[in-house]
Amino acid sequence: MPLIAVAYKKKTVKPEASSQAWRAMKREALKTVTAAPLIPPHPTLRTLRETAATCKACDLWKTGTQTVFGEGSQHASVMFVGEQPGDREDLAGRPFVGPAGKLLDQALAQVGIDRRNVYVTNVVKHFKWVPDERGKRRIHKKPRYSEINACRPWLDAELAVVKPQILVCLGATAAQALLRKEFSVSRRRGELVESELAPYVMATVHPSSILRATDHESRRQQMESFVADLRKVAHLLQKPGKAA
Ligand code: URA
Numbered sequence: 001m002p003l004i005a006v007a008y009k010k011k012t013v014k015p016e017a018s019s020q021a022w023r024a025m026k027r028e029a030l031k032t033v034t035a036a037p038l039i040p041p042h043p044t045l046r047t048l049r050e051t052a053a054t055c056k057a058c059d060l061w062k063t064g065t066q067t068v069f070g071e072g073s074q075h076a077s078v079m080f081v082g083e084q085p086g087d088r089e090d091l092a093g094r095p096f097v098g099p100a101g102k103l104l105d106q107a108l109a110q111v112g113i114d115r116r117n118v119y120v121t122n123v124v125k126h127f128k129w130v131p132d133e134r135g136k137r138r139i140h141k142k143p144r145y146s147e148i149n150a151c152r153p154w155l156d157a158e159l160a161v162v163k164p165q166i167l168v169c170l171g172a173t174a175a176q177a178l179l180r181k182e183f184s185v186s187r188r189r190g191e192l193v194e195s196e197l198a199p200y201v202m203a204t205v206h207p208s209s210i211l212r213a214t215d216h217e218s219r220r221q222q223m224e225s226f227v228a229d230l231r232k233v234a235h236l237l238q239k240p241g242k243a244a
Pocket of ligand 1: 082084089096098100121
């Protein structure tokens, strides 16, 4: 049964779809259906991953191949958060293993950040896609607020377990979900922003935006800026007693 139907089933009057009452009910329904009840007591990355494997807090489990949970050491100093797994990640069951992940690896290598010191994850843990016109390829579709909200407890639990010194939001979906709705990555990329989520928090572009560059020169420039942002992360990691 759709969420909204569940919400108004308890009421005697069905509100008009455009009315304020409908909107309030919708907000209520979206707020309440999340993965929160699934979070195990005293979670570890292993128990979180095992439990998230059967998550049905939103409908994306129906079309995704599997839950793609975060990956990396519990002792990682840096956590990178992307939007959602892509086609390759969905099939492999691991985050950032496709073209965007390869580009991230390349940038990390350029600034000397060891992958073992990094935890990578996404705000949404299932691949959201639509078929292309010929029905041959799966095209990425941006997750809705309700899907991000439903999945959020998994990310909060990852943050609580890993306790990264540095949190890096990759792209607008992650930045707007974790920082604030109006956050502009293009204006504030590479800046340290105030947040309770970690001692150091920064947003930068999503590596897939670099892959979408239309010519060699703009791709080179975008990669250079991305590497410059990650270099700031590398410097923070070298601060004694801070993020080592
Ligand atoms: N894009 C993301 O945001 N996350 C992945 O894991 C892969 C691509």
